[in-house]
Amino acid sequence: MSLALDPAAQDLLFREARTANAFTDEPVTEEQVQAIYDLVKFGPTAFNQTPLRIVLVRSAEARERLVPLMAEGNQAKTASAPLVAILAADNEFHEELPKLLPHFPQAKDMFFSERPVREAAAGVNAALQAAYFIVGVRAAGLAAGPMTGFDFAAVQKEFLDDDHSPLMIVNIGKPAEDAWFPRSPRLEYDEVVTTV
Amino acid sequence: MSLALDPAAQDLLFREARTANAFTDEPVTEEQVQAIYDLVKFGPTAFNQTPLRIVLVRSAEARERLVPLMAEGNQAKTASAPLVAILAADNEFHEELPKLLPHFPQAKDMFFSERPVREAAAGVNAALQAAYFIVGVRAAGLAAGPMTGFDFAAVQKEFLDDDHSPLMIVNIGKPAEDAWFPRSPRLEYDEVVTTV
Numbered sequence: 001m002s003l004a005l006d007p008a009a010q011d012l013l014f015r016e017a018r019t020a021n022a023f024t025d026e027p028v029t030e031e032q033v034q035a036i037y038d039l040v041k042f043g044p045t046a047f048n049q050t051p052l053r054i055v056l057v058r059s060a061e062a063r064e065r066l067v068p069l070m071a072e073g074n075q076a077k078t079a080s081a082p083l084v085a086i087l088a089a090d091n092e093f094h095e096e097l098p099k100l101l102p103h104f105p106q107a108k109d110m111f112f113s114e115r116p117v118r119e120a121a122a123g124v125n126a127a128l129q130a131a132y133f134i135v136g137v138r139a140a141g142l143a144a145g146p147m148t149g150f151d152f153a154a155v156q157k158e159f160l161d162d163d164h165s166p167l168m169i170v171n172i173g174k175p176a177e178d179a180w181f182p183r184s185p186r187l188e189y190d191e192v193v194t195t196v
Numbered sequence: 197m198s199l200a201l202d203p204a205a206q207d208l209l210f211r212e213a214r215t216a217n218a219f220t221d222e223p224v225t226e227e228q229v230q231a232i233y234d235l236v237k238f239g240p241t242a243f244n245q246t247p248l249r250i251v252l253v254r255s256a257e258a259r260e261r262l263v264p265l266m267a268e269g270n271q272a273k274t275a276s277a278p279l280v281a282i283l284a285a286d287n288e289f290h291e292e293l294p295k296l297l298p299h300f301p302q303a304k305d306m307f308f309s310e311r312p313v314r315e316a317a318a319g320v321n322a323a324l325q326a327a328y329f330i331v332g333v334r335a336a337g338l339a340a341g342p343m344t345g346f347d348f349a350a351v352q353k354e355f356l357d358d359d360h361s362p363l364m365i366v367n368i369g370k371p372a373e374d375a376w377f378p379r380s381p382r383l384e385y386d387e388v389v390t391t392v
Contacts (some may be wrong), residue, residue, distance in 0.1 A: 002231035003270040005335030006212045009205040013331075034385055035198035041382040044330065047343045048380045054389045062392040101380055124323050124344075124363070131327030134240065135209075141200030148242045148320075159392065166201075167320070184244045184297055186237040189230055191292075193250045196258040196355065 013138050018180040019141035021077050023173030028083035028142060037135040043132035047107050048100045051093035051122040052129035052167075055159050065158055070169070071149030081145065081171035086155065087133065088164040089117045089126035091187040119165070126167050137172055143179065145171035198262035214376040217273050221371030224279035226280040232332040242304050244296045247289035247318040248325035248363075251355055261354055266365070267345030277341065278366035281350065283329065283349050283358040285322035286392035287315050315361070316371060322363050333368055339375065341367035 008188065019125075033056065033138070041050070057066055066086075067079045078084055096104040112118050137144040142195035146168050155166045199206065209212075229252065237246070253262055262282075263275045274280055290308035294301040308314050326342070331343050333340040351362045 001227045002225075003235065003335050005205055005208060005235075006202070007226075009201055010235055010335070012201060013234050013326075017238070019240045027200075032198045035267035037385050039199065039201075039206055039210050039211060042213070042379075044215045044340075045289060046342075048382075050383055050388075054387065056389060056391040058391050068205065091367075098384065099381060100383070103377060103380070108216070118197060123320070127320050127323035127331075128327040131324040132210075133241065135331055136327070138198050139201035139206070144240075146240060146242075149345065181299060183238075184299070185295060186244075187292065187296070188231050189244055192237075192246075192248065193229065193233060195252040195254050 011044045012040050012082065012141070013135055017138040018143065018175070020093075020145045020173070020179040021149050021181075022173070022176040022179045023081050023143070024112040024176050026082060026174045028172050032140050032142070033083075036133065039139060040129070040132040040136035041152065043129060045125040045128055046121060047104075047111070049093050049095065049097065049121060050100060050129065051165055052133070053090050054133075055088065055089045057084040057086065058062060066155070069151045069154045070147070070189045074147050074149045077171055078147070078153055078169070083171070084160055084172035085170045085172060087126070087130050087167045087170060088148070088160050090164055091115065091120035091122050092163045093122055094118055123165065123167070130167055134170065137170070142172055143175040147171070208337070213334040214339065214371070214379065216341045216367065216369070216371040216375040217377075218372040218375045219277050219339070219367065220372050222253060222370045223277060224368050227340070227364055228336050229279075232329065232336050233319065235335060236325070236328040236332035239325060241321040241324055243293065243300075243307070245284045245289050245293065245317060245321050246296060246325065248322045248329070249284045249286050249360055250329075251284065253280040258355075260294065262351070265347045265350045265354065266343070270343050270345045271272070273341060273367055274343070274365070278369035279367070281366045281368060282355055283322070283326050283363045283366060284356050285318035285334055285363055286360055287318050288359045289318055290314055319363070320362065330366065333366070338368055339371040
């Protein structure tokens with residue numbers, strides 16, 4: 001009763017949404033991915049840096065290059081998911097800052113002139129955006145299967161470049177029957193939240 | 197039209213929601229924070245590690261200790277926000293894994309026996325949960341003002357401990373009039389998404 005978001009939306013995004021391990025054959029269209037992006041691009045990041053970059057693995061050839069780079073337990077589902085997205089952090093996001101932060105263009109040089117600082121910022125803020133993206137996949141009525149079990153260096157070499165660090169790989173589609181494990185427990189409020 | 201989430205919810209969570217820099221005096225209740233947590237705790241993390249920990253700064257005494265640790269441009273809004281939350285990553289989250297991952301309790305020792313591995317995992321996954329939390333604040337009809345402009349080492353020393361790394365500080369409340377800058381631009385779909 002304390003939330004403004006209607007209960008159906010709560011269910012769609014959090015309560016009934018689950019990490020899927022199996023999918024139907026129904027394709028995920030370009031229009032759906034664009035609609036997801038056009039929603040979640042508004043999620044906040046520090047200095048509006050929005051460092052998330054997304055590689056959609058759509059061709060059979062690219063899929064064949066990706067699957068062997070996944071951990072064994074992730075290979076079958078990555079091979080069969082309707083769409084696979086590689087989420088990465090752009091460590092050179094600062095080049096876009098004058099456009100992204102028009103009221104404070106000097107942020108680019110004041111805060112992000114050093115690569116290690118950029119890598120740390122890009123990692124955290126791309127992770128925020130990865131979470132918004134997962135919420136957006138669910139907002140599209142689809143299930144996401146985010147995975148970090150893969151060879152990060154090999155995925156970077158095969159699909160990205162030195163300026164883009166992989167963050168996670170997400171299988172996307174309509175969940176099949178028996179698409180998930182039983183829900184694992186969550187920590188209680190008092191285990192997570194303290195008050196001072 | 198490609199999204200299952202109804203347009204009012206899209207607006208509430210992403211399109212009209214904004215990072216607030218000023219708030220009304222209306223308090224944020226314990227019940228609201230619990231409702232936010234009880235929704236966003238379901239957001240996925242790797243191995244269900246859920247490393248996010250939250251310190252609610254409610255007492256005047258704690259607020260007085262926090263404000264001087266904020267960057268100058270963040271001090272006034274942090275002093276006046278109805279509620280301030282310190283979001284942190286628990287680098288010892290693995291101690292909870294046997295409870296959180298009952299079907300795979302050996303993950304604790306197989307993957308997370310080394311502190312640097314835990315710190316990296318906790319940082320990424322707490323960032324995912326920080327994004328879910330921001331979405332949850334908006335789901336409660338409130339505005340979030342996430343900030344990374346503060347003295348991280350000093351906040352850790354003053355409010356956390358060696359096992360908990362600060363991630364961001366979030367002001368929470370009903371937005372005041374003129375609570376935000378004009379919306380900054382976002383990257384176009386084709387600047388972010390490539391297909392292979």
